[in-house]
Amino acid sequence: MNTDYILIAILVVTIVAVIWIYLATTRKAEQRASDIIENAESTATRIAEESKIALYAAEARIERLKEADRELRARLKESRALIDDITDRSCQHAADIELLTEDDLLSSKSYVDDRKDVKANLKKVAINAITNVRGHNSDVNVGKFVAISAKADMAGALLLSVVEMLCSKVTPTTGHVAAEKLAETIIATEALVKGIDSRAEIDSEMKSLLMKRLEIEINYKKAKQAAKEEQRELRERQREEKKVREEALKAQKQAEKEERIKAEAIARLEVEMAEKSEQERLVYQAKLDALKSELALAHEKMERAKSRAQETKQGHVYVISNIGSFGKDVLKIGMTRRLDPMDRVRELGDASVPFTFDVHALIESDDAPQLEATLHKIFDDMRINRINRRKEFFKVSIDDIEKELGKLHLDALISRVPSADEYYQSLKIGKSDIQNLAEEVELEV
Structure with missing residues (x-):
């Protein structure tokens, strides 16, 4: 019996000890939980305050930025x-x-x-x-x-x-x-x-x-x-004058040779006439008169060539157009001292322009530079280039040119209608190409 009481007592003490230990552990856990909660609340409060301060700063910055x-x-x-x-x-x-x-x-x-x-x-x-x-x-x-x-x-x-x-x-x-x-x-x-x-x-x-x-x-x-440009034009004038002198000297030599041949022929004919009868002389006289006339022409040609070679002002004023390059009623009025003025016109229509020039008038003059300057002055208000006066293009009709030449008492052969063959043929070919292209497109469709 005593042993039973002892066991029961030990059991009761054990149970009480377990309960006490359990209660002690629970109180510590609750205290720790309470501390954690308190720390969390403190941290949350601090973060909220910091966030609020940052928000106020951000809002202030946003206002400044705005x-x-x-x-x-x-x-x-x-x-x-x-x-x-x-x-x-x-x-x-x-x-x-x-x-x-x-x-x-x-x-x-x-x-x-x-x-x-x-x-x-x-x-x-x-x-x-x-x-x-x-x-x-x-x-x-x-x-x-x-x-x-x-x-x-x-x-x-x-x-x-x-x-x-x-x-x-x-x-x-x-x-x-x-x-x-x-x-x-x-x-x-x-x-x-x-x-x-x-x-x-x-x-x-x-x-x-x-x-x-x-x-x-x-x-x-x-x-x-x-x-x-001035140097270029000076060199061009020098080349032009050199060509003129060379052409004039060549023409002078040819004219002198022709004059000498005619004079020798006349001398021989006169010697032959002296040996002929009166009736035969009449036939020779006709030949002699023809030779003398040819001699006079040869002498005149020689004098003209000599005058050109001595750099006189004789020459031609030309009026030319280029519809394909510059359009209608745009004329170039220039001057050349070449014996054949068309040589100069052909040079102007070289690779610098797509089409050749058409000649409307060639006016021979003993003072070609002065005639050119006179025409330029008359049509000065119609210049295409008002800045560079060395550009000799004018917006003027050929009728106006003819009218002013008449006032100057110059009788010049005027060609009113430019041929512009290359230009019009190019237009025709272009239209043909467009038509062929249109037909090809229709066939493809």
Whole structure:
């Protein structure tokens, strides 16, 4: 019995110990759970506070960005308004350049010095090319407002690069295009700079020097081109005069030979006549008169050739057209001292034009240069090229030519209708090709 009580007591104690251990472990777990929950709540609260602060900062930044965007859009609108004015202002610059005449170009000797002076002044002015620039709104950090001054310096360098690039590529015939491009670049650059800082603008002296730099380069190249053309025309005149002299000397020798032959024939005939009867002399006299007439013509031909060889002003004024190359009612009025003026006309219709010239009039004159100058003056208002007066093309009808020749009391044979055979045959072939192509297309369909 005692043993049973002892076992029961031990069992009860064991159960109580287990229960106590269980309760102690549970209390520790609850405490740990409570600590974890408390830490989690603290962390959540801290994260929420930090998130709220970050949200407020982000919202403030968004508002600043929106304000900056509105400011940039307003400046962009102003810039576009400025750029819309580019064409009129650039055309005005181009027109100012085109007012220079060829005589002005040829008379000026200071282009090289002017170029050096303007380039040197440009480099000095370019350092402060953009005025009224101050950094602002740096807290926004949009478009790197902190570097506005640096960008202004870059704009000045850009303008220098653009004007030098245009100067290197401009030709005597593309000056107005280059002037328009430079004016557009100046206006657009100023508009872009104003998009960053509304107070910024390109220095007026810088603008003036940029346009002057390009203008000097255009005029310089025009002067060089004019000098080249003058040299080319001088060489052409020298070649023409050489040909005229060679032709004249050749014609003079032939005429002298013909005159000598006729004179010798007359001398022989006169000797023979002296030995003939009176009746036979009548027959010989007719031959003698014919030979003397031929001798007079040969002498006249020799004198004319000698006159040409001595570089007189005798020659021909020609009126020619080329419908296929220049269109209707476009006539070239020129002069040649060649014995055969058609040689010169054929030269003009060489590989430089697609079709040969048609001759409307060949007017022989003792002073061909003066007659040519007179006709050029009469039709001066009808010139095709008003700048280069060495281009002898006029928008005038053949009726007007005939009328003016009549006023000058010049009786010239006028050919009214140009043949233009090659041109019209080319048109005919072209129409035939189109018709054949159309027929082929119809067959394929």
